Amino acid sequence: MKGTIRAALDISSYRLTSLTPIEIRDSSLALVCEIRNGGEAQLTPGVYQVRAVMDDGRAHARLVTVTEGKETKVEFSKVDPAGLMTAPSSARFTRSAARDRDGLIDYGDDEGGGRAGGERGDEAWAAPDSDVCRIVALEGAVLDGAARGTWELVPAGTLTEVPHAVLDLGGRRRRVCLPLNPCGHRRAETACVLRLEHYREGTEARAWIHPERKVSSAVQHMLAEGRVFHAQSVVAGTADDMLQAKYSDPVGAALGALVMYRAGTLRDRLSWLENLARDFAWLPDGAVLLGALWLQDEATRAAGARLLLGAAGRRPLFTTSYSVLLDTLRRWPLDDSRAEARAALTVLARDAGRVDWNAFTFTCHEEP
Amino acid sequence: MFVLGVSRYRHLEDGSEPTQAGIDSNLEQLTSAARSASEFAAWVLGEYRNPSTSLASLFVCLAPSEDEAVHAEVRARLGAADGATRSVVMADWLEFRRRCRAERDATAIVYVAGHGVQLTADGAIVLLEDYAGDGQEAALWAAFDMKGLHESLAGSTAAARQFWFVDSCRQRPEVARQFESLQGAFGGDRPVGEVEASPLFLASGPRGIAWARTHGVSLFNEALLRCLRCDAAVGPKHAGGSWRVTTASLAEKLRPLVLEASGSAQQVVQLTGLVGTTAEVLHVFPQPPTAELTLGLSPPAAEPEARAALFRGNTKVLEHDAAWPLVRKLAAGLYRVSVLPRAPYAETQEIISVEPPASRAEVEVAS
Known part of the structure; x- marks a missing residue:
């Protein structure tokens, strides 16, 4: 006679929950079966490991004993560190929450919330006691909340380029592109989080999709944790929503496109990629990926070249898009536009030495 | 290659x-x-x-x-x-x-x-x-x-x-x-x-x-x-x-x-x-890799004279009656650990996972 394991995930997105596989492994850690949220598995009595990668990109595991004729319940919650299998990818850093005592940024909405973007004096958005980080300018974004080492931003006005923040990090300037969604309806659907993260060689600011944009945020976290196949499976499972619904979240669609580009499956979605490239001029990532794909095909090569040369004058949102663009310009296959590609490369490559290649969104060191 | x-x-x-x-x-x-x-x-x-x-x-x-x-x-x-x-x-x-x-x-x-x-x-x-x-x-x-x-x-x-x-x-x-x-x-x-x-x-x-x-x-x-x-x-x-x-x-x-x-x-x-x-x-791998297990006991006061045994299925693979923590290389997999401490602490059983390259676990015994 067998016993039962029933597993549940505490993830607030129904789509993500239904897409997250829950693995059950036996005493030799061999995979016995995969179930989904609320599902059950009938198993021979014994000890088992039950594990899942949550929407924060981290793997959680529970060890359970299955007893004949009995049901064993397993629940996963990302706020419960007990079952966490790995440290945050941050052998490299401790996130800002662990540095509360620093009080790096500590100001309320009244100090900066709701102000329009633009170059400001250093005193404008800095905590009075902060000597580490200040936002000195915002383009296409406004501040909508702040806590220690974390800012929440929302879009401002009609975007003509990727929104970004210019920060002063202890005297060093950083321009950080922001994954804002101007097409969202509710505040959380539009927002992003700018967070100070502490690396061994210093503090950096990183931009994250707001956690309330659940699918895109989960994909970004999974990629940051090196779980590329989990990210792929989420994108594949939500492609119709995440990608086709580009008019409600073009940034999420561009992120999905990047994942599919690396997986080699983006060609299956060329029509929506064309829409993304055409209808969101402020977000050149779609044009970069479409151009790179078109360039590989004789029939579409000329159109791909035009797209890429057009995109070369704008900074993409994601570092990977910038890398793809730079690389494609270097290996330009068309003789008749080689000079244009070289000129575009020269301009674009000026940033290359100052790009923070470890940042997910395009982040550039700038002269103060 | x-x-x-x-x-x-x-x-x-x-x-x-x-x-x-x-x-x-x-x-x-x-x-x-x-x-x-x-x-x-x-x-x-x-x-x-x-x-x-x-x-x-x-x-x-x-x-x-x-x-x-x-x-x-x-x-x-x-x-x-x-x-x-x-x-x-x-x-x-x-x-x-x-x-x-x-x-x-x-x-x-x-x-x-x-x-x-x-x-x-x-x-x-x-x-x-x-x-x-x-x-x-x-x-x-x-x-x-x-x-x-x-x-x-x-x-x-x-x-x-x-x-x-x-x-x-x-x-x-x-x-x-x-x-x-x-x-x-x-x-x-x-x-x-x-x-x-x-x-x-x-x-x-x-x-x-x-x-x-x-x-x-x-x-x-x-x-x-x-x-x-x-x-x-x-x-x-x-x-x-x-x-x-x-x-x-x-x-x-x-x-x-x-x-x-x-x-x-x-x-x-x-x-x-x-x-x-x-x-x-x-x-x-031709056979399961080994991993170093470090098994501690909590509270530390329970350590003196505490003995432990590790089981793989029903097979006892290890007995431990020396100092804690127990540090040993074991084939990767799930083990049942049984700890028998001195009174007033009670005998305790737990499952632990040993995975490459190394695993740490702590058995908590109640008094």
């Missing part, structure tokens, strides 16, 4: 035949690239195992610097075939490429180490032994464009599964700028069609520096071999199956290992290329 390691650069200022271009490059001889490549080749020869794609060929080109200790077995097999000039490497590469393009069922593995320049997150230039020689038609004539080579192994007839590891020492921006146009670096043509998966692991980010142990191997090589030998092992896909190293497990484990080893240098491994849609298997 194709393995290239270049430490010796004859035309640099400290080389055997310096040229003005070599002097102007501000580069020096390396001390670990050839050794690192030889260690990878030795792993291939002695430990690589994949029943679905056994080792069919191994091309090795090494140019060690003076006093650099390359792996003895690899050295012996190479015999007098020493060197990594463009002509030597090209001959091997073109033959390797010919075979890869004709064998869809094969797995291609490429490991390259040497002076290099990484200009984006997608590729790198690796300089060959005769880089900067007089009379060469382009500045990068004796260099490999790794992204170009990677793309040249695409195509609908090429080895469907590929793994690429590029361990090149990145250069300072002023040096890197010389190579912005990639002019002359060999890449090759891009065939029509795609392979299934061809992930490319780059030892560090663009413009970053890949570090090495003094008189040892590179940190990337050290971490990669740790992953292949144990750290990136994942449990079988089904009961009775074998432990494996896959694209997914490498993607998760390699980066933190190099990061940890590089300390404040913060060397960040990049994964690029065509990752594919399934986690391809690179290496299969």
Whole structure:
């Protein structure tokens, strides 16, 4: 006679929950079966490991004993560190929450919330006691909340380029592109989080999709944790929503496109990629990926070249898009536009030495 | 498999035949690239195992610097075939490429180490032994464009599964700028069609520096071999199956290992290329890997005279009546641990997981 394991995930997105596989492994850690949220598995009595990668990109595991004729319940919650299998990818850093005592940024909405973007004096958005980080300018974004080492931003006005923040990090300037969604309806659907993260060689600011944009945020976290196949499976499972619904979240669609580009499956979605490239001029990532794909095909090569040369004058949102663009310009296959590609490369490559290649969104060191 | 390691650069200022271009490059001889490549080749020869794609060929080109200790077995097999000039490497590469393009069922593995320049997150230039020689038609004539080579192994007839590891020492921006146009670096043509998966692991980010142990191997090589030998092992896909190293497990484990080893240098491994849609298997272990278990007891007051036994299924595999914590190497898997402490503490049983490379657990006993 067998016993039962029933597993549940505490993830607030129904789509993500239904897409997250829950693995059950036996005493030799061999995979016995995969179930989904609320599902059950009938198993021979014994000890088992039950594990899942949550929407924060981290793997959680529970060890359970299955007893004949009995049901064993397993629940996963990302706020419960007990079952966490790995440290945050941050052998490299401790996130800002662990540095509360620093009080790096500590100001309320009244100090900066709701102000329009633009170059400001250093005193404008800095905590009075902060000597580490200040936002000195915002383009296409406004501040909508702040806590220690974390800012929440929302879009401002009609975007003509990727929104970004210019920060002063202890005297060093950083321009950080922001994954804002101007097409969202509710505040959380539009927002992003700018967070100070502490690396061994210093503090950096990183931009994250707001956690309330659940699918895109989960994909970004999974990629940051090196779980590329989990990210792929989420994108594949939500492609119709995440990608086709580009008019409600073009940034999420561009992120999905990047994942599919690396997986080699983006060609299956060329029509929506064309829409993304055409209808969101402020977000050149779609044009970069479409151009790179078109360039590989004789029939579409000329159109791909035009797209890429057009995109070369704008900074993409994601570092990977910038890398793809730079690389494609270097290996330009068309003789008749080689000079244009070289000129575009020269301009674009000026940033290359100052790009923070470890940042997910395009982040550039700038002269103060 | 194709393995290239270049430490010796004859035309640099400290080389055997310096040229003005070599002097102007501000580069020096390396001390670990050839050794690192030889260690990878030795792993291939002695430990690589994949029943679905056994080792069919191994091309090795090494140019060690003076006093650099390359792996003895690899050295012996190479015999007098020493060197990594463009002509030597090209001959091997073109033959390797010919075979890869004709064998869809094969797995291609490429490991390259040497002076290099990484200009984006997608590729790198690796300089060959005769880089900067007089009379060469382009500045990068004796260099490999790794992204170009990677793309040249695409195509609908090429080895469907590929793994690429590029361990090149990145250069300072002023040096890197010389190579912005990639002019002359060999890449090759891009065939029509795609392979299934061809992930490319780059030892560090663009413009970053890949570090090495003094008189040892590179940190990337050290971490990669740790992953292949144990750290990136994942449990079988089904009961009775074998432990494996896959694209997914490498993607998760390699980066933190190099990061940890590089300390404040913060060397960040990049994964690029065509990752594919399934986690391809690179290496299969003949038996479950072992992992070091450190088992503690809480509260510490319960430690004196506390005994423990570990069971795998119903089989007792270990008895412990010595000092705590218990530290032991065990085959990976789940164990039931039974702790019998002295009164007033009560006997306690727990399940623990022992997974490579090491696991820590603590049994809490109640009084």
